[in-house]
Amino acid sequence: MATVLENVGTKTIDHLDYVGSLNVQLWATLLAMRTALPFVGNRYRWQASVRQMLQIGVDALPMVALMAICSGFILAMQGASELRRFGAMHYVIELVAVGFTRELGPLLTAIAVCGRSGSSFAAEIGTMKVTEELDSLRVMAFEPVEFVLAPKFLAALVSVPCLSIVSNVCGILAGGLFMFFSTRLAPLIYFRYVLESIQLRDVITGLIKSVAFATIIAQVGCLEGFRVRGGPDSVGRSTTSAVVKSTFLVIVADAVFTAIFYFTVKS
């Protein structure tokens, strides 16, 4: 019994330590963010941010778009198979439009970015740690948080919401295609219904979520990299851990945000 309690206590302390480290790192990143901004910051950090934006955003575009198209089709087909029985096919449009802007667009994007960029942040920083590049930065009077983390964080904050918007558009387009092929609904009418279904708050809540997801992905990925100890094998472990932890935290954050919006924002 004592061992079980001891294990639970140790795990709890470890998790609290992890969350504490994430918060400390986030605060340090926010303080260092100015250097990564255009015009007011350091030119080289901003260039690094733009490179990261291309990697996180542009390179992920085909994958995110394809995922959204497939999910749009799936959602529309699953919705239609039930709603058809009640003669309520027009609700499929609302389901796809609202479902994507509020929920699926940001969530699918975050999961794709977790897998692509969260893991790459952990691997890159972990490798830098193993090969003494982080120490090298420190002794050259650079702050690793400013040099490595701030550009990645800024890039994620810009790229993930943009990708979410692309995901929303692709998912809704896929729903439109399904409606056209299954009910011969004219595309223009579909888009009129879509615009009637979506409210500005749906888009804003989706974007707020995607900013939170970007924060989680960048911070968890980088923290896992910074926590690498030992040799190259620990880089592999940190990469896996980054994907698992950031995906888990993204889904938890999604549930929390959805609950907050459900109880505070009235239709």
Added chain:
Amino acid sequence: MPLISIRDLVVEYDGRRILDGLNLDIEHGETMVLLGGSGSGKSTLLRQILALEQPQAGSVSVKGIDITRCSRSELKRVRRSIGVAFQSAALFNSLSVEDNVALTLREHTKLAPSIIELVVWMKLAVVGLAEFGKLQPQELSGGMKKRAAVARALALGPEILVLDEPSAGLDPIVAAELDELILLLKEAFQMTVIVVTHELPSAFRIADRIAMLYKGRFSSVGTKDEIRASQNPRVRQFLDRVPGDMTKASGVAAYFEKYLKTQEAHG
């Protein structure tokens, strides 16, 4: 006043004492070699001199500033006067060799790009890599990487040059070339050089003084001749390459003796 002053330095990892109350002064313009076997605490001492870790007790002063307790801005100022070449070279793989060398010049000075280009060429020429500036670090051989790391360490014209195992893993010819380079640099730039190594020929070639570490303590500190003449058993064991008692302690020798006797008995 010595350039670097180490007082009562104690470092522990997980309760294990790695450095046990070290005291050492390094004067302006001297080449101090930190010599010792694997696990003697050489690299840990180096990390303390570079303020990469906090000690449990004691102090390390560089140019009169206690770097274990100073502010971040003071530490940055001190670090700009130290050039470091790590054992693994720790070049940034995402940057070309010349960008690696130019990094600190771009970030810490207001020099015009054309001047930076010239300084980079000069630093690379000093280490014999002027023609290889455009290459990526992964395209260089082990010896070239180490020389590139030295060029990067020299970029800001440091007062102190720190080299961690410069000849480790290199063939004797390249190792000898690096030794000559260190002597040349010291003569040309009047720098204080700290070299961590366990290579005896290299140590006796480049050192003004040698500090011999054994189990976290200095077993002997003195000039090359003093170390050569030392009757300290630890120093003698290291210099005369006498095997340690590892085989006796683990019973390996006894096992082999018994095995050989059995073989003899069986004819």
